[in-house]
Every structure is written in structure tokens, then in C-alpha cells.
Amino acid sequence: MQKKISVFLITALLIAGFSLINLQQSTAGAAEVGTEIGMKAPDFSLTNLNDQKVNLSDYRGQKVFLNFWASWCPPCRAEMPDLEKLNQKYGAEVAVLAVNIGESKSTAANFIMENKLNLPVLLDIDKKTAQNYLVRAIPTTYILNEDGIIVEKTFGVLSYQSMLKLTGIEE
Incomplete structure (x- = not known):
């Protein structure tokens, strides 16, 4: 009787083990969508600013520096020269996307022109994208890897050196 129970338990454990391996293989690379580190960015x-639609998914295969900002925000304004420098020097390695929250196209465009910036600015006029990303303070920055997985998330002003460190760029 004990031999039958032992065989049954061993068989059950083997089946459970194979099931777990299959489950892990079937979900490999399929990260949950969300706003925390390790999740796939929504x-x-x-x-x-050129009235073209831009999808985040267009940047799969590239690292992305996703920055939420507004022109009225002093910390955001302070960060912009370094964000511009990152874009100018390393835009081929890291796609810099500056998401303006809640302002009109003309307000965002005027700020960009007045400050002689060439950043790719995306307009989140209705603030829905910022809401989806749970942006509570600005600037807020997400760093995405080539698969669209969030690898870093920060709040507040970043220096140029911090930007390089977060994106894994060595100068």
C-alpha cells in the first residue's frame, strides 16, 4: 500500500513540475502591462507638434526615455536643457519622448521654440496618458528597454549625468 502511495506522490510531483515548466515557458517575455518596474509600459x-500620431509601440526595439512635463513647471523647465542634450548626443541610442501634460499645442510649441529645443514633444492634452501612467508629480520619467519593459522610474528633476546612468549610457 505504501509503495502505491509513493508511486502516486512521485507521479503527482512530476506532473506538477512539468506543468510549472510549461507555464513558465508559455509566459516567458509576456510581462504584465502596468507602471511598475518590470512591467510592460502601457x-x-x-x-x-507636427500633428502626426505617435504610438509608444512604434519604438519597440529601442530604449525609450519617457518624460512627462509641462511648461509651467519650474523643475521641468530646469531639466529641459539636459533632456535636449541627451536627445542631441544619444537620440540614436535612446528615443527621447517628452510628453507635455494638459497644455495646448501652441503653449508647448512656444516653449520649445523660445528655448531652442528640438525634442520630440507629444501632446497629452486630455491628460489620459499621464493618468494611465499614474503621474502624480512632474517631471516623472520612465526608462523602457527595447521590449517596452519599464526598467527605471523616477520623480523630479534629473541631471544629465543621472539621465546617462538611468539609460545605461557611458560617456
Whole structure:
């Protein structure tokens, strides 16, 4: 009787083990969508200053520096020169996306022109993307890897050196 129970338990454990291996293989690379580190960043579609639709998913295969900001925000304004520098020097390695929250196209465009910036600015006029990303303070920055997985998330002003460190760029 004990031999039958032992065989049954061993068989059950083997089946459970194989089931777990199959489950892990079937979910490999399929991260849950969300706003925490290790999750797949929620996709969005926003308009840029040239009235073109831009989807976050267009940047799969590239690292992304996703920065939420507004022109009225002093910390955001302070961060912009370093964000511009990152874009100018390393835009081929890291896609810099500056998501303007809640302002009109003309307000965002005027700020960009007055400050002689060439950043890719996306307009989140209705603030829905910021809400989806749970942005509570600005600037807020997400760093995404090539698969769209969030690898870093920060709140507040970043220096140029911090931007490089977060994106894994060595100068």
C-alpha cells in the first residue's frame, strides 16, 4: 500500500513540475502591462507638434526615455536643457519622448521654440496618458528597454549625468 502511495506522490510531483515548466515557458517575455518596474509600459497614441500620431509601440526595439512635463513647471523647465542634450548626443541610442501634460499645442510649441529645443514633444492634452501612467508629480520619467519593459522610474528633476546612468549610457 505504501509503495502505491509513493508511486502516486512521485507521479503527482512530476506532473506538477512539468506543468510549472510549461507555464513558465508559455509566459516567458509576456510581462504584465502596468507602471511598475518590470512591467510592460502601457501603449499610447499621442499627437506630436507636427500633428502626426505617435504610438509608444512604434519604438519597440529601442530604449525609450519617457518624460512627462509641462511648461509651467519650474523643475521641468530646469531639466529641459539636459533632456535636449541627451536627445542631441544619444537620440540614436535612446528615443527621447517628452510628453507635455494638459497644455495646448501652441503653449508647448512656444516653449520649445523660445528655448531652442528640438525634442520630440507629444501632446497629452486630455491628460489620459499621464493618468494611465499614474503621474502624480512632474517631471516623472520612465526608462523602457527595447521590449517596452519599464526598467527605471523616477520623480523630479534629473541631471544629465543621472539621465546617462538611468539609460545605461557611458560617456
